[in-house]
Amino acid sequence: MHPMLNIAIRAARSAGSVITRGFENRDDLVVTAKRDHDYVTKIDKDAEQAIIEKIKQSYPEHTFIGEEGGVVQGDDTFKWVIDPLDGTTNFIKGIPHFCVSIALMYKGRLDQAVIFDPIRGDLFTASRGAGAQLNGYRIRVGKQKDLNNGVFATAFPFKDKTQLTEFMPKFTRIFAQSGDVRRTGSAALDLAYVASGKLDGYFESGLKPWDMAAGELIVREAGGLVTDFAGGNDPMQKGEIVAGNPRVVQQIVKQLK
Template sequence: MARSALMNVMVNAAMKAGKGLIRDFGEVENLQVSRKGPADFVTVSDKRAEKVVMDELMKARPTYSFLMEEGGEIKGTDGMHRWIIDPIDGTTNFMHAIPMFAVAIALERNDEIVSSVIYNPIMDELYTAEKGNGAWLNNRRLRVAGRKHMAEALISTGINSQGRALDALQLRQLAHITPAVVGIRRTGSISIDLAWLASGRLDGVWEAGLKPWDVAPGLLMVKEAGGFLTDFAGGNDAVAKGEVVAGNEIIQAELLKAVQAVK
């Protein structure tokens, strides 16, 4: 698979950050069973991974803007490009020594996502997508699964259940959708959810309460794998609204109806 020069920059940044997270993950496994716990250590890991990614990207494209989970927004000078970065998507998993997290990077050009990388360093799974060039897992071209019925579909979501109004709504959605599908999964990482949807492991994903760095990397991955992704209204504002309903053409439409049916 031939990658563009820009994609090589993104891949190198994600993998370099991933190497540090693999090392830190071993320490977290030890901290998980200690009295101190891993919370402070994970915060350091998050910031360190983000700095690695930022430094690599800035070195290659010094005029681009940044939007980052930890570091916030940094304005560039070119007026067209913005990196969107989540150094550890699945921080709670990482904190509990669960090997389900990813370094997630997207490149936005004139408000459109044109490149993305999602890298799970523990599983050594590198997902990449460029507009018009498809979605890939390592060197394998990805396509969304072709299931046509919700009763056959494996669906993923993310619900915190912290007593917020949004969580209550999603619990009602869960109660409505669960009987209609073959099963529900909750990985703890929306980037991995969307990458797994692109690879055919999942048939649908819905979630709300997300941030731009949660949505942007997976959005292009799904679309380049032949999938569909909208916000809860069925529109194209998933990144801005922090809402995702995704699947192949048939499952996405059915899942969207199910989500909209719950108030």
């Protein structure tokens, strides 16, 4: 295992311990609205701090980009992109579907990735050029050949509902041709599920780098294709993503266009 991936796993498990303790004591949660329909708790912040502290023990000079703490400037050669609790609304409501997401970018390229589901104990990992794993076993994207009978995931633009007018026709076209479409509330886990063949594809817009960085690498290393809505190869810059095996992605992009 790559040494930096090993540190990322330790950091993810450390954050997972913070999250599971918080989940067991949700009656004590103090919830703050960052903006409309977008929430943060002390658990989010404590989990992010646990991740940064664990990584800094080995790599104190690196840069950190976190959802809650912003940028902690350091050596830009190594950038850790962190979502300490992806699926905060699920967490608040007691829905056991959320995760820790950590990615390392080396010289601007995704290099290491961890997505950890602390409730199920599922650990998704990837190193650039070395494949993707779930709990130590190699994973691959599904073999779905088209949208028909496939199961896909997305999210509605709940933070800016003015975008519904533009989004719904795209959703309707894909939904009409597919077996079903899920809306789970965790972008990172959706991507991990695509990588492991649990979902056949995923599409969403309005995302931040920490929502998709780890998932993007894990999908790619599992043999999948990741693009933006136009089929381009830089979804983090666009804030939109399509993921799945190449055949499925091509057909989703066609509908989105």
